[in-house]
Amino acid sequence: MNAYKVERWTRQSVFFSAAVGALLLVLAVGPLVFPPGITDRLTTLFIYIILAAMWNALAGYGGLVSIGQQLFIGLGGYALIRISNAGVPMFPALILAIVIIALVALPIGELMLRLRGGEFAIGMWVLAELAHFSINLDPLIQGETGTSLLALNAFTPGARRADIYWMGLALMILLLGTLFVLLRGKIGASIQAIRDDEIAAASVGVKVQNGKRVMFVLAAGGCAAAGVLNLATTISYQPHAFFGIQWTAYMLFMALVGGLGTFEGPIIGAILFFSMETFFGATGVLYLIGLGVVALGFALFIPRGIWGEVEARFGVRLLPVGYFLKMVEGEKVK
Amino acid sequence: MSGVALTATGLFKRFGALVVLNNVDFQVSPGEAIGIVGPNGAGKTTLLNVLSGAYPPSGGQVFLAGHDVTALGAAERCRLGIARSHQVPRPFAGMTVFENLHVAAAVGGGLAGQAAYDACVDSLELCGMTRVANRRAETLGLLDRKRLEMARALATGPKILLLDEIGGGLTDAEAAVLVNIIQTISRRDVAVVWIEHIVHILLQVVTRLVCMDAGRILAQGEPREVMADPSVIDAYLGPGAVAHV
Numbered sequence A: 001m002n003a004y005k006v007e008r009w010t011r012q013s014v015f016f017s018a019a020v021g022a023l024l025l026v027l028a029v030g031p032l033v034f035p036p037g038i039t040d041r042l043t044t045l046f047i048y049i050i051l052a053a054m055w056n057a058l059a060g061y062g063g064l065v066s067i068g069q070q071l072f073i074g075l076g077g078y079a080l081i082r083i084s085n086a087g088v089p090m091f092p093a094l095i096l097a098i099v100i101i102a103l104v105a106l107p108i109g110e111l112m113l114r115l116r117g118g119e120f121a122i123g124m125w126v127l128a129e130l131a132h133f134s135i136n137l138d139p140l141i142q143g144e145t146g147t148s149l150l151a152l153n154a155f156t157p158g159a160r161r162a163d164i165y166w167m168g169l170a171l172m173i174l175l176l177g178t179l180f181v182l183l184r185g186k187i188g189a190s191i192q193a194i195r196d197d198e199i200a201a202a203s204v205g206v207k208v209q210n211g212k213r214v215m216f217v218l219a220a221g222g223c224a225a226a227g228v229l230n231l232a233t234t235i236s237y238q239p240h241a242f243f244g245i246q247w248t249a250y251m252l253f254m255a256l257v258g259g260l261g262t263f264e265g266p267i268i269g270a271i272l273f274f275s276m277e278t279f280f281g282a283t284g285v286l287y288l289i290g291l292g293v294v295a296l297g298f299a300l301f302i303p304r305g306i307w308g309e310v311e312a313r314f315g316v317r318l319l320p321v322g323y324f325l326k327m328v329e330g331e332k333v334k
Numbered sequence B: 001m002s003g004v005a006l007t008a009t010g011l012f013k014r015f016g017a018l019v020v021l022n023n024v025d026f027q028v029s030p031g032e033a034i035g036i037v038g039p040n041g042a043g044k045t046t047l048l049n050v051l052s053g054a055y056p057p058s059g060g061q062v063f064l065a066g067h068d069v070t071a072l073g074a075a076e077r078c079r080l081g082i083a084r085s086h087q088v089p090r091p092f093a094g095m096t097v098f099e100n101l102h103v104a105a106a107v108g109g110g111l112a113g114q115a116a117y118d119a120c121v122d123s124l125e126l127c128g129m130t131r132v133a134n135r136r137a138e139t140l141g142l143l144d145r146k147r148l149e150m151a152r153a154l155a156t157g158p159k160i161l162l163l164d165e166i167g168g169g170l171t172d173a174e175a176a177v178l179v180n181i182i183q184t185i186s187r188r189d190v191a192v193v194w195i196e197h198i199v200h201i202l203l204q205v206v207t208r209l210v211c212m213d214a215g216r217i218l219a220q221g222e223p224r225e226v227m228a229d230p231s232v233i234d235a236y237l238g239p240g241a242v243a244h245v
Helices: A011-028 A036-061 A070-085 A090-112 A117-136 A150-154 A157-184 A186-196 A198-203 A208-234 A246-258 A265-283 A285-301 A305-314 B044-052 B074-080 B097-108 B113-126 B142-155 B172-187 B223-228 B230-237
Strands: A002-007 A324-332 B006-015 B018-028 B033-037 B059-064 B082-084 B160-164 B191-195 B208-213 B216-221
Touching: A002 B113, A011 A157, A036 A157, A036 A186, A036 A208, A036 A246, A036 A265, A070 A090, A070 A117, A070 A208, A070 A246, A090 A117, A090 A150, A090 A157, A090 A208, A157 A186, A157 A208, A186 A198, A186 A208, A186 B097, A198 A208, A198 B074, A246 A265, A246 A285, A246 A305, A265 A285, A265 A305, A324 B113, B006 B044, B018 B044, B018 B059, B018 B216, B033 B044, B044 B074, B044 B082, B044 B160, B044 B191, B074 B082, B074 B097, B082 B142, B097 B113, B097 B142, B113 B142, B113 B172, B142 B160, B142 B172, B172 B191, B208 B223, B208 B230, B216 B223, B216 B230, B223 B230
Parallel strands: B033 B191, B033 B208, B082 B160, B160 B191
Antiparallel strands: A002 A324, B006 B018, B006 B059, B208 B216
């Protein structure tokens, strides 16, 4: 065998990772320097990035297209209302709600992962609707009237804004970090293989169903985190707003436009979606038409999404999840 | 590496009313190289799918080194040492060639770190793919995709290698290279089962030939004797052709 080296960090990815680290440091001191409006908007951006990344984890890597991820957004919010109502302090309650919904996702996954393709997608939506109507029956929620996260009244608006921002930033880093670590390791290689071809993946020893389970639970926990954060920013819990299908539309848009099955793509998609909402959201119907046109345009002309196209065309890889083989010329080992 | 035998007894596979495998007995011993030939629709690929665990059989049993593996899926069988290539290549398109092999070595072969890398590089060199190691698999042409199928299967460190029409569309020079590769694999005590339409390249490698037709094994044994068997000629050229040969 000829001598060789395997590299995982390229100069490109070292530079990019350093830049991301620096950006996160700047974001970490955000609430101390940004005006309140910006802090609030950035929290919303973190929620979008979490949602986009989690939908991508499920659909892009696990091959599981779901149009019912609002199930976990709604359940996350509901769990927080209930836990907080039981007297658990605000921030432990946030974490507890996310963990509980991730655990609830385990048996749901066992059941739903028996379904294939379209059945799974619609089945998830049916589950979301079922959960929506069941939660309406809870006297605490008062049907569609909803309720508020009263415990937040104990905080001054400034402290609340900053704390929720940090919570959002921390959860975003934690969830995307988890996905990154998974992707870099053996599980990630398996998951990428499943993404590209399930039958071939099984033929090289990948237990396809296990890989899907991991993605399902991660995506469920991530969507619950987004639901919890959304409740913390909006304060009021109205079931139809949390279990609405519009969440799926947003996630689909962000993941598809950014680049399904790439790590970077959904983040770019989330930033694009967030910018469109920020600048054109006030135009109402026109904004929605615009979103539709953009989504359609990408589906027709750039089906790989922004980052998928960049990766395929220029071979860039900003994150060191891959392997690069270098042969050492003329040298032998063994 | 010591070889392991793969045995199948009384295999049936039905798709609805269609019987694709009809009571097939099959055995491959350590280090043996078996060729499978037969007209289209004979059930060759289905046999490979049942042996590799891609499909469960409708009846019959599969044993690996004496253990019943009939209930195990493709992933488990791969981890136990059965690897395969696909007739229509199924690359992991978004990953590089090296990464395609690495997932096979790490998951199917159960290797980690340097040992996994070594298995990949060894397999790349054997299959002549080092020059495209860092290319995304979706950019490969058909020939390299076929090579990748074999290289990836080899990276799992198989005891039994199932090849499905790996030689289709090759020039004579390319076929000679392929024969060389498979002979090397065979010398490593890996049992090879190779489905191929191009009989003359098959005959350079295999020690035993199996001819299938309509879901049954029509003839098997010494390759040239099998090819001369009247029932085999009938199956390929139609009844009555024997008289003209």
